[in-house]
Amino acid sequence: MYRHCLALCLALFTTTPTHATQFIVRFADQASAAAARMPAENTTRRKRAIDAGQPRHIAMLATGADVFEIEDGNAAHFARLPGVISVEEDRIIRPAALPDPLYSRQWSLHDPRAGIDAEVAWKHTRGQGAVIAVLDTGSTPHAELDGQLLPGYDFISDAARARDGDGRDPDATDEGDWEDPGDCGRRAGARSSWHGTHVMALAGARQGNRLGIVGVAPEAKIIPVRVLGHCGGRLSDMIDALAWVSGGEVAGVPPLERRPDVINLSLSTTGACGDALADALAQARARGVAVVAAAGNDGADAHAVTPANCPGVITVAGLDRHASLAWYSNHGEAVTLAAPGGSLSGVRTDDLISAVDQGARTRWRSVFGYLAGTSMAAPLVSGVVALMRSADPALSVADVTRHLIDNARPARCPRLCGAGLLDAGATLDAVAQEKARR
C-alpha cells in the first residue's frame, strides 16, 4: 500500500518547471477575479495587455482558480492585481519515471562533493543517438543491458583463453575469467569478475526499469567487444578490436554497423605504448572516435602503464568516496582527469555498484555488485563523452577532451590527477552553450 502511494505521490509531484509563461491564480472574491480577466475575444485589449507585460486570461478552472499567461514569464506582474491570494506556475507534469532502486547508492553520480553531477547533465540528454564501445571481458545477459547492446564481437583468438571452444566469433558473451590456484602466475584462485558487464552498466545501464542502477548515458547504445578472457588478453587481439570498432576492416570480421562515439578501455598492462597500439589508437582518433583509458591500479605513475600512456588517449585516474585520489590509482602527467572509482577501503558502499553475474565461475544469474578501480572511473568518463556527442554530434575528439578538462572540479590529489574530478553537469552545460553560440 505504501509503495503504491509512493508511486502515486511521485506521479503527482514529479513536475518540471517549463517556460513559466502560464500561472494559476486564486482571487479573494469574484469581483477581483472578474476584473482581472481580459475578454479573450477582445484582440485589441489582449494585444495591449501583452505589450504592457500584463497577465492575459487563458481559462477558468473548475475550482474557481484562473489561468493567466505572461509574455515575459515574470510573476511580479500579478502584484498589480487586487485580491490575489496565490500565484503558482502552471507547470508541465510528466509521467513519473519508474525508480531504479539502487540509484540512491550511486554516490558517484549524485553526491554533491564526490559525484559527477549527472542529473544536471541529464537535463540536456541521456545519450540518445550516441554509441559507446567497451573492449573488455564481454557481456552477460542482464536486464540492465537489455536493449542497450548493439552487435559486438569476440576478438579472443585463443580458444583456451576465450573458454568458448573457438577463436574469434560474433558472440561477445563473457564466459568467465575465474582462475584456479596457480593460474596466471598467481598462487590463489579467483572468482569470475564479470568485469565487462560491470563497466558497460556503469556507462549505459537502463534507467526507469524499476531495477538496479542508472548508467551515466542510459539512452546510449553499447558495442560489447571481447578482448579479455582467462588470464587477460593479447595485445594483438586488442589492436584488431580497436581497428574494427573504429570502422577499419579486419579480415574475416563483418563490418561494424555503427561507429562508436567513444571507446572505453578499462584495461592496462605495464610498459611503453607500443608502436602498433599507438597506430591503432591514432587511426581511431582520425576517424573521430574518442578513446578513454583507465590509468591503472598500481598506485604508481601512469607513464609506465599502457594504453594509459598512449598519445591522444583520455586517461582517467580514480577518486575515492571523498573526492581524493584513491590509494590504488595511478597518477602523473599521463592522466587527463579523474572520476569516482571507489575507495577500496573495505566499506563496500564506498565502491561503485553495477551489474554483474552471481556465478563464481560460469554465468548463473544476474545481480548487482560493488567493484572499485580506475576500471570503474573510466566508463563514467566514456558515458559523459556519449552524452556530449548526443548533445552535439559535431564535437571533435579535441573538443570533447577540452570540455572535459575545462569543466572538471577540484579534487584532492597529492599526486597529479589531471584536471580534477569529472563534472558531467558543468561539461554538458558548456557543450550546450557553445552549440547555441554557433
Ligand SMILES: [Ca+2]
Ligand atoms: Ca570465441
Ligand SMILES: [Ca+2]
Ligand atoms: Ca536500471
